[in-house]
Amino acid sequence: MITLNEGQYAAVTAPDGPALVLAGAGSGKTRVIIERLAWLVGERGVNPRHLLALTFTNKAADEMRRRLALRLGVDRVSAWLGTFHAFGLFLLRREIDRLGRSKSFTVFDDRDQLSLMKRLVKDLPSTCAAVSPREALTWISHLKQRADEPLAGEAGDDAEKTFRLLWARYHEALDRISAVDFDDLLVLLVRLLKEHPDVQEKYQRRYRHILVDEYQDTNHAQYLIAKLLSRGHGNLFVVGDEDQSIYSWRGADINNILDFARDFPDALVYRLEQNYRSTKPILEAANAVVSHNRNRLGKKLWAAADAGEAVRFFLAGDGEEEAHFVVADLVKQRFAPKQVAVLFRTNAQSRLLEEALRKKGIHYIVVGGIKFYGRKEIKDIVCYLRLLVNPADDESLRRVLNVPPRGIGGASFERIEAYATMRGLPLFQVLREIETDDTLAMRARNAAAAFVRLVDDLALEAKTSALAPLTESLIERIGYRGYVEKSDEKDFRIEIIDEFVSSCAQYDVAEGKGLQEFLQDLALVSDTDDYDPEQPAVTLMTCHSAKGLEFDYVYLVGLEEGLLPLVRDYDYDADVEEERRLCYVAMTRARKGLTLSAARSRVLYGRTEERRVSRFVEEAGTAVSPCADRGRAPAKKKAPEAASADPAKMKTGTRVRHAKFGPGTVMYTKGSGDKLKARIRFQTGRTALLMVKQAPLEILEG
DNA sequence: GAGCGAAACGAGGAT
């Protein structure tokens, strides 16, 4: 283990072979990668085409590209810099036919996945356990990412059986329209490299040096990709910080970084512990919090700068008061808006802050939240465009067949669908033949025929036309603007449509790629990509989105038990260590000033709830001082809970009583022993997944 | 089948 300080990047970057750089927050992590790339090109004379640098966001890749070009003094860098998912898409476009799949494939984004899964859950036989579409997608995603492990033979509990059934149906639906989802972009790439040694060798030769940023957030499939590509030359250079691993819910495996040295025995391991970003008080507070974690390699960051204002804590009466305090404070302190970020755990918290800022006439931007490309208007248009490329895309057709309304309602659609299922045909094929079907209403028949003509015409136009004019003529022909104009917020929605057309025009100019590539790329665009920190506005975003960014002044709001750390319903299984890391990430975004806040009560789902101050505030210790003229509320003791029920007696159908929710019935259980969880449907109609050992439950006899 | 108001349902984080 080699610990390095200022100006010693060169030592890190020189050797060949596997290397891990453990770089604390604000220690110049990106700089290490830039220096390494520059050294390889400048000193070793490596052709940039042989370099592959993988990141987690487009934003990080763009930043890297910009800085490397600057460092090398060139206009354009020909190294491959981008996200894992973009790299997967890039290689699959070239090689997916080796897996016996069509080269023209659709990329599903999370909304596509969700709407498909919603339908599949709805169509489930009534004997299946009740699961939510989200749960199912998460379950499938986690299992898929394991990539190389065979399926466990036995089916497990009721919920798992349902998940497996949904998995099969989900992939049937995807295969039918040759679509791939986010995980497939990685998993199919792993398969390609594993099953086709010639392909693996080709890309090993092409990419002589592989660099991975944010290594702590890699999942198993990403780990395999890095490993498979670097086998042979061993030049795998990864940079990360185990204290900033905040994506386990997305499948990230912190063990990839914790076990790197064991996994690559000849690896060199470096530490960067000097922080150039934050003042001493901020760093002390953040260190104090994260030092409560046990599962870490252990680093002690120290500040380059000695002086600095103390970290403050403000306790508000409720959420409104908290938001008001933040806004009044940043005005009082005369911070320039672009110096300030307000960070929160959940997107729902942004509303109060937006209102408070609007009231004072302060400019702000919300990063994340409802994504531009996720808007209904854009999804509608995109689904039409997909249909032009692939008329057999039933999923897209389902969405747009009656948008705007053209007289094909639920009843007609069900008839068409039943017919398609019976004959095993795509829906569009059935629509083509519909004129001969006299069981359908004349209105629906005519509408369907017009729809077929529309798609055919535009598909023809797509062959010769550029993207923007094509999209414009689509919008024209379906009368989409007129349709939107009849609704609320019409100006805003028209603006979104116009913005989409202009983004098509930009793509026409910049990429010179076709409609299909455009549609595939769209799925990978994220909202943080075009975030511009130079705008004269206060930045509002989640702690997750803030990773990799820095601000002069940071307000971290909602430091309450249940919110940060977040605990969902009665799911006591929450991973507090990851929440602590998230808190650490948020705190270390601040350069000069950090203010923490919480509220004594907060409105949730329209109901007011009492809150307790987060344990993280206390853990930050003496580095944090209460805000002037407001005392800190006495930390209330947690109310004693009713004795918990015996997990062994929990079976499907067991009648129970919950201290808060009242009587209910166990729908299914999962896990075992003390970790047994039960999904319970209460008489009130709501269901909850409870840790039996900890929830205030009693078993009712009979 | 479309359109509207009422009721039910639902929000963790996001490539």
Added chain:
DNA sequence: CGTTTCGCTC
């Protein structure tokens, strides 16, 4: 509280 679905009427 905000959004989606339901169910009734035209």
